[in-house]
Amino acid sequence: MKNDQFLQSGSLSESRRQFLEKAGLATIIGTFGISFFTSCVSSEEPDDTTTPPTTTAPNGITISGNTVQVNLTIQNKLAASGGWLLITSAKTLVANLNGAYVALTSVCTHSQCSDSWSFTNNQFTCTCHNSIFDTAGKVVQGPAGQPLDVYSTSVSGSTLTINK
Ligand code: FES
Structure with a gap:
């Protein structure tokens, strides 16, 4: 019991x-x-790092890893020679030079400003401290002492592709 x-x-x-x-x-x-x-x-789940992030902006710009594509029909600022764009999300400057496109980093080599630029007379000016660069990235006026990186570009139909 x-x-x-x-x-x-x-x-x-x-x-x-x-x-x-x-x-x-x-x-x-x-x-x-x-x-x-x-x-x-x-x-605790592993990150998917094999696929680059893709950003589609509503303005015809697609960013996938180191590739930036611009729909030239939508981004008509680039249609005429002298037209240019600052793509802040890709830290990239683009300009139309007599129908050819040049692309450069928008990260200034002086103090890394990346979103304050103007473009006149085929020269980019970083308006943070007024460094001036030509369309090949070369320093025209300091205080910057180093050139901007230049990216390759190609056009297929109405799509401009920039490879960073
Ligand atoms: S950061 Fe561009 S001139 Fe200073």
Whole structure:
């Protein structure tokens, strides 16, 4: 009889322990929420680094890794010679020079300003401190002392492709 009581009370203790474990888990989930657990799980998942991110801007510019494509029909600022664009999301300058396209980095070699440029008389001016570069990236006027990187370009139909 004592053994039966002991076994029974032992079995009740086991049930109580299981109940308390489940209740404790429920309390933790209630306290931190499901998002806490899902965010922990998702942060442990491996990143997909094999596919470059692709950004499609609504203005006809697509960026995929080191390739930038510009739809020249939509981006008609590049249609005429002297037309130019600063593509901030790709940190790229593009200009039409008598029907040929040049592309350069928009990261100035002086102090790395990348979004303050003007283009006149076939020269890019970084308006942060007024360094001037020609369309080959060469420094025309400092304070910048190093040239801008130049990217290759090609046109197929109405698509300009820039390879950085
Ligand atoms: S960052 Fe371009 S001139 Fe200074």
